Amino acid sequence: MLLIRCPYCDEERPELEFRNAGEAHIARSTNIAGESDDDFEKFFFIRANPKGVIYERWRHIHGCARFFNAVRDTVTDKFVMTYKAGEPKPAKLPGAAK
Amino acid sequence: MSAAFRIPGAGRLKQAKTASFSFDDKSYTGIEGDTLASALLANGVHLVGRSFKYHRPRGFLSAGAEEPNALVQIVRDDARKTPNVRATVQELYDGLTANSQNRWPSLAFDIGAVNDIASPLFSAGFYYKTFMWPKSAWKNLYEPKIRAAAGLGVSPEKPDPDHYAARYAHCEVLVLGGGAAGIAAALAAAETGVRVILADEQAEFGGSLRFESGARIDGENGYAWAQAAIARLKAMDNVRVLSRTTAFGYYAQNFVGLVERVSDHLKSPGRELARERLWQVRANRVVIATGAIERHMVFANNDRPGVMLASAARTYLNHYGVAVGKNVGVYTANDSAYAAAIDLKKAGVNIAAIVDLRDNPAGPVIDEARALGIEINFGRAVVSAGGKLRVSSMTVQPKNGGGERTIPVDAILMSAGWTPSVHLFSQSRGKVAFNDETRRFVPGTYAQDCVSVGACNGTDGLAASVDEAYAAGAKAAKDAGGQAGKGAKPKVDAGESWSRGMLGAGPGAGPGTTVKAFVDFQNDVTAKDIRQAVHEGMHSIEHVKRFTTNGMATDQGKTSNMHGLAIAAEELGKPIPQVGLTTFRAPYTPVTFGSIVGHARGALFDPTRRTATHGWAASQGAVFEDVGHWKRAWYFPKAGEDMHKAVDRECVTVRKVGGLFDASTLGKIEVVGPDAAKFMELLYTNPWEKLETGRCRYGIMLREDGFIYDDGVVGRLAPDRFHVTTTTGGAPRVMHHMEDYLQTEFPHLNVWLTSITEQWAVIAVQGPKSRDIIAPLVEGIDMSDEAMPHMSVREGKICGVPTRLFRMSFTGERGFEVNVPADYGEAVWEALWAEGQKHGATAYGTESMHVLRAEKGYIIVGQDTDGTVTPNDAGLDWAVGKKKTDFVGIRGLTRSDLVAKGRKQLVGLKTKDPKVVLEEGAQIVADPKQPIPMKMIGHVTSSYWSENCGRSIALALVAGGRDRMGETLYVPMPNGTIEVEVTGMVFVDEKGERLNG
Numbered sequence A: 001m002l003l004i005r006c007p008y009c010d011e012e013r014p015e016l017e018f019r020n021a022g023e024a025h026i027a028r029s030t031n032i033a034g035e036s037d038d039d040f041e042k043f044f045f046i047r048a049n050p051k052g053v054i055y056e057r058w059r060h061i062h063g064c065a066r067f068f069n070a071v072r073d074t075v076t077d078k079f080v081m082t083y084k085a086g087e088p089k090p091a092k093l094p095g096a097a098k
Numbered sequence B: 001m002s003a004a005f006r007i008p009g010a011g012r013l014k015q016a017k018t019a020s021f022s023f024d025d026k027s028y029t030g031i032e033g034d035t036l037a038s039a040l041l042a043n044g045v046h047l048v049g050r051s052f053k054y055h056r057p058r059g060f061l062s063a064g065a066e067e068p069n070a071l072v073q074i075v076r077d078d079a080r081k082t083p084n085v086r087a088t089v090q091e092l093y094d095g096l097t098a099n100s101q102n103r104w105p106s107l108a109f110d111i112g113a114v115n116d117i118a119s120p121l122f123s124a125g126f127y128y129k130t131f132m133w134p135k136s137a138w139k140n141l142y143e144p145k146i147r148a149a150a151g152l153g154v155s156p157e158k159p160d161p162d163h164y165a166a167r168y169a170h171c172e173v174l175v176l177g178g179g180a181a182g183i184a185a186a187l188a189a190a191e192t193g194v195r196v197i198l199a200d201e202q203a204e205f206g207g208s209l210r211f212e213s214g215a216r217i218d219g220e221n222g223y224a225w226a227q228a229a230i231a232r233l234k235a236m237d238n239v240r241v242l243s244r245t246t247a248f249g250y251y252a253q254n255f256v257g258l259v260e261r262v263s264d265h266l267k268s269p270g271r272e273l274a275r276e277r278l279w280q281v282r283a284n285r286v287v288i289a290t291g292a293i294e295r296h297m298v299f300a301n302n303d304r305p306g307v308m309l310a311s312a313a314r315t316y317l318n319h320y321g322v323a324v325g326k327n328v329g330v331y332t333a334n335d336s337a338y339a340a341a342i343d344l345k346k347a348g349v350n351i352a353a354i355v356d357l358r359d360n361p362a363g364p365v366i367d368e369a370r371a372l373g374i375e376i377n378f379g380r381a382v383v384s385a386g387g388k389l390r391v392s393s394m395t396v397q398p399k400n401g402g403g404e405r406t407i408p409v410d411a412i413l414m415s416a417g418w419t420p421s422v423h424l425f426s427q428s429r430g431k432v433a434f435n436d437e438t439r440r441f442v443p444g445t446y447a448q449d450c451v452s453v454g455a456c457n458g459t460d461g462l463a464a465s466v467d468e469a470y471a472a473g474a475k476a477a478k479d480a481g482g483q484a485g486k487g488a489k490p491k492v493d494a495g496e497s498w499s500r501g502m503l504g505a506g507p508g509a510g511p512g513t514t515v516k517a518f519v520d521f522q523n524d525v526t527a528k529d530i531r532q533a534v535h536e537g538m539h540s541i542e543h544v545k546r547f548t549t550n551g552m553a554t555d556q557g558k559t560s561n562m563h564g565l566a567i568a569a570e571e572l573g574k575p576i577p578q579v580g581l582t583t584f585r586a587p588y589t590p591v592t593f594g595s596i597v598g599h600a601r602g603a604l605f606d607p608t609r610r611t612a613t614h615g616w617a618a619s620q621g622a623v624f625e626d627v628g629h630w631k632r633a634w635y636f637p638k639a640g641e642d643m644h645k646a647v648d649r650e651c652v653t654v655r656k657v658g659g660l661f662d663a664s665t666l667g668k669i670e671v672v673g674p675d676a677a678k679f680m681e682l683l684y685t686n687p688w689e690k691l692e693t694g695r696c697r698y699g700i701m702l703r704e705d706g707f708i709y710d711d712g713v714v715g716r717l718a719p720d721r722f723h724v725t726t727t728t729g730g731a732p733r734v735m736h737h738m739e740d741y742l743q744t745e746f747p748h749l750n751v752w753l754t755s756i757t758e759q760w761a762v763i764a765v766q767g768p769k770s771r772d773i774i775a776p777l778v779e780g781i782d783m784s785d786e787a788m789p790h791m792s793v794r795e796g797k798i799c800g801v802p803t804r805l806f807r808m809s810f811t812g813e814r815g816f817e818v819n820v821p822a823d824y825g826e827a828v829w830e831a832l833w834a835e836g837q838k839h840g841a842t843a844y845g846t847e848s849m850h851v852l853r854a855e856k857g858y859i860i861v862g863q864d865t866d867g868t869v870t871p872n873d874a875g876l877d878w879a880v881g882k883k884k885t886d887f888v889g890i891r892g893l894t895r896s897d898l899v900a901k902g903r904k905q906l907v908g909l910k911t912k913d914p915k916v917v918l919e920e921g922a923q924i925v926a927d928p929k930q931p932i933p934m935k936m937i938g939h940v941t942s943s944y945w946s947e948n949c950g951r952s953i954a955l956a957l958v959a960g961g962r963d964r965m966g967e968t969l970y971v972p973m974p975n976g977t978i979e980v981e982v983t984g985m986v987f988v989d990e991k992g993e994r995l996n997g
């Protein structure tokens, strides 16, 4: 069972309190009705599924109920960091090589 | 009965405390503190089981958790018959009853042993090859026979009456393994003041100090030092010491599963004691001190009872005071078997000979053995063991061939060397590394905050292990925030050091031989099987393992993996690391389902949700059905009624008079705030801004892809307040979906969402008399059609308590849904019921609710839709706001496939024979005469007998359905094809006049 730091509660809590909510930083268009097929495909269907670092959304559903973003390594399952919803994708990850 | 092999003065058990027990209906006496294994050996019993495949007689290989052979069934009563218990870990209690397994009719004469003679049939891969043809025979003949013949133990006849406890625990340092290294690490960590948990699978701590007779630490005998150290640790407030506790699984972020056997060792454990306790421990740092496991020698008939690991024989002697024989042979490739021979010799047991594969080893143990007058043969091999139910001799040959000599023995002690127990390290996702010099896998790259110490880390020698462990324990505590410790490092005055050994088959069992030299005892895998697997094309150890089943038994190859790997590598002509090591998986040793399940069984398996009227419904004889976690009244049978009669009566009464239905399980969410209407506009397809306060609307929620996600009636209580209902099953996910959009896509909207499902009990009152039933109880609400038309909501009082009174209908009749605070639900229901009875109304359940709504063509999301149905497909296009520029799903709805012709559409079906009720899920075809496989054009989603219509009715999703009105379609069933006519979805009151009737 993973430990996840909720950036709102600012506490590490067990995975049981959380729910994964898919890939992060996929913004819904403000003019979604006018979106091209290609753009809608990218928005709704295409996901990164990387081996390594993934940016994803989690929800502290059995805690503060907030959605937030997390950086996780899909190989080790380790959480690199978590940050609040709406904050930009971190330019540099803690512990990164450079 | 005297225990002939118990040596007076030897061992640590108190001879006065005897315990009688039975094995295969024969009575014996042991001593408290014995294991079942040591007690049987004390009585001279070696034959305890039959092997899995060949039914060969088997005895004890080990004295610990790695035991592959001595699996027995422990019987307490009809409900408690635990199979596959390792006799080497089962502690003896007075009255213990054990039976051998996998034999018939008796252990000494077992019919299944014919498999041993027919063994060419059962060689590697036999499952895959022998039972290939004919196909049906596998299911009907081979598999049942194999299962019956291969069954290990029998199941209890009754449910497990024991209970199983569970604890969560947190600590800075968790030490796994309570041998010298583990104790040293725990001492070092504990002295810093941090929280420490020390766990060991044995009843007593000490690990190999149980048999290492010469070990001395801090001036004491090693085992005595261990007991004193444990007493010191137990006395410390920051330390938890767990014996009989196996760390079985190492999970992410130092989350370790331990199982503590609380009462399996007790004669009659009281109900207050759990049988086992599951510990789920989260540790800041983990110290792994799991030791090493001795390997056997691979030679012909090395599985005969009496042939065992040298360290096992030494444990039986030094800890239990039991000699494993009177005339013992030794076969070794390293020093540690000498120590066993020396201890036995000193205890008065004759050592027939030591056979050492090495050419000219030297060292103090060899000198000591020689000084004791033991015959030692270097450069020689035991090529086979004689005897059947018990070893009777060993045949010795120079290792490169030559004259044989047969030496009579009643036991053979083996040691091929020691395999570090890297199981938990490997489970932690650490990568093992092969040490070419010592030819063993040791911890390499770490993936978690843990450290391996002592023998499991490939550290040889007691002194080096204790030094390493003490330093690691101190460092782990410091890294976890501990203060500097004040204690002193234990000083090892004397201790043994392990030397190399050998891997793979010994002489006489090498390439080209066909002898039964066992690698994996539990799964009956021989050296020849491994080679055969390689010859048949298995070049990866993972394939060899699956083909031969080597290492796949419940012991997970603790003694066999390295031998199997070495033989495969030799045959492949590759170095061992290139052939690889199979992955170690949890559990380390078998774990009962009971300990995993804990108290989550029976009524506690899953929560049960009951509505406010549950007790009333039960008192009326309602039959309940499970809907998610809810118990819902299904139907209310009167005396003599079956389900159909009850449902027919309920359905007719609702349309004729009226009915009461508990709709409390519907999900309810309050959407509140200045932007509530804007939010509703975005989450539902319908327009909401213009919905007047006090009015209701049927809303459809889509996913972004345009498919129906949920539906429900929404009432506007105030300009900034909506009372939203969802499907019963959809409540949590709709809330999640709404929160997701509110928090992440539309955070600018000022809206609050509150789940109110459990706050409001909902009583649906439906039927022509519904208003008459409710009105006498209501205050402050004008219920006339003018003041309160269909699809409106009013707040007021009923029976003196607050109500949100909806006028709405899921039956097509005039109808209301009375929402009252849940605590008043039952009282209001009873008041309404009393009024209803004056008119002859009925209570109805979910089955009638389903029939009544189907008669009106009202859909149920999740039954008539399946996640690929659009509003248009369901005939609900009217509910999609055509002028809206945005809502979730608006873009998805314009996808080419969703607007294409020929989509499956929801329609009604009438069977040509009105008495035939279709099966839900049945497939529909246009032409029943077409060849199989037929083209399926849809399926039945809802189907019922409708007493109101006097015939069966059905809803179905059919390709191009709305263009097929009046067409005849076909539903092929096993008993013949059913003709149906495509119709509209409304079977009762097409004009909807009864809503005001």
Ligand SMILES: [Zn+2]
Pocket: A006, A007, A008, A009, A010, A060, A063, A064, A065, A066
């Ligand atoms: Zn939180």
